[in-house]
Amino acid sequence: MVFTLTRVPLFKYAKSRILCLHGMGTSAEIFRIQTGAIREQLDSMCEFTFLEAPLICDPAEGIRDFFVGPYRTFYSAPPSREELMDAHSYVLQFIEEEGPFDGVMGFSQGAALAAAILIRDHEHHPYPMFKFAIFFCGTRPWNIETGDRYEAMGKKASTPGHGLIHIPTCHIVGRKDQWYEESLGLLSLCDGMTVCFDHRKGHTLPMSLQETKPIVKSILEIITWSQMAM
Numbered sequence: 001m002v003f004t005l006t007r008v009p010l011f012k013y014a015k016s017r018i019l020c021l022h023g024m025g026t027s028a029e030i031f032r033i034q035t036g037a038i039r040e041q042l043d044s045m046c047e048f049t050f051l052e053a054p055l056i057c058d059p060a061e062g063i064r065d066f067f068v069g070p071y072r073t074f075y076s077a078p079p080s081r082e083e084l085m086d087a088h089s090y091v092l093q094f095i096e097e098e099g100p101f102d103g104v105m106g107f108s109q110g111a112a113l114a115a116a117i118l119i120r121d122h123e124h125h126p127y128p129m130f131k132f133a134i135f136f137c138g139t140r141p142w143n144i145e146t147g148d149r150y151e152a153m154g155k156k157a158s159t160p161g162h163g164l165i166h167i168p169t170c171h172i173v174g175r176k177d178q179w180y181e182e183s184l185g186l187l188s189l190c191d192g193m194t195v196c197f198d199h200r201k202g203h204t205l206p207m208s209l210q211e212t213k214p215i216v217k218s219i220l221e222i223i224t225w226s227q228m229a230m
Contacts, residue, residue: 014154015047016102016223019095019132021110025060026071028052031107033067034205037212042219049101051094054086061203074113081147086121087113088144095129103132103223107205108179111138115186119164120144131226132168134219137203139182140189150187168222171196177203179207192227 022031030049032039053072063071074090075083091113096111106114114133120130128155153163165199169190171199173183175198187196197204197218206212 007185008148015045016131017047017100017102018105019047019099019114019130021074021091021102021104021109021114022050022053022061022072023106023110023137024053024077025071026063026067026107027055027070030063030067031110031121034106034107034207037209038216038219041212041216043138044224045220048081048099048105051091056089058106059168074109076080077109079142079147080087081144082206084116084142084144084147088117091117099129101130101187103226104130105134105136106138107136108139112141115165115189116144116150118167119189122164122166128167130167132170132222133165134172134222135183135186135207136172136184137174137177137179138186139170140185149185150189153204155186163189165190166192167195168193168195168225170194170217170218170222172205173198174201174203176193176201179203193222195221 014041020031032050053074055073056070057073059069060073074087076216090175098116101123104114115135118128118130118133140152144151150164169192171183171187171194171195173180177183187194197214199211
């Protein structure tokens, strides 16, 4: 199935517009709170738009202790192909109505969904819908055609043209994350300019000003790179 999206030039806004996709068992509001310190430091350069996932689900581990629901997801785990197609359509419709966006930022499931949409978009359009992507604790995306995750590509993806995602990408990972290897698997699919920062924690987003400074530095690197490549 091919998704169509109206192609319009990415306007040169005063700030980079970034679409934000939250993780499974959280919400747009929770992701907004989690990224507060990061967004504050990027306020002069970026504008963030948070998309709420359409499906209700149980909270992610540890989330209920700090954040109230409802908790949402873009698809179940593992997802059916129908759920994947619905999730793609849902995000693409939002981009059609509220875009264009310069970049996309996702946490966990949101990162995987963003990556899958980027891969799918590249297969059908010569110009990418985003200039850059930011992945927090991402996982390998689900292939909408097969219903399986894309296979990690190892070192060969570092050669231009061998990966599946070709725009500049920033990968924020945690070596104590149970999904750490999945985060590296997502990184292996990217052959554009990549920046990877390990916050040395689990499946979480650092939230203090001090902890997020190196994360912001990494994000600024790929935003700057994407602007130079225009």
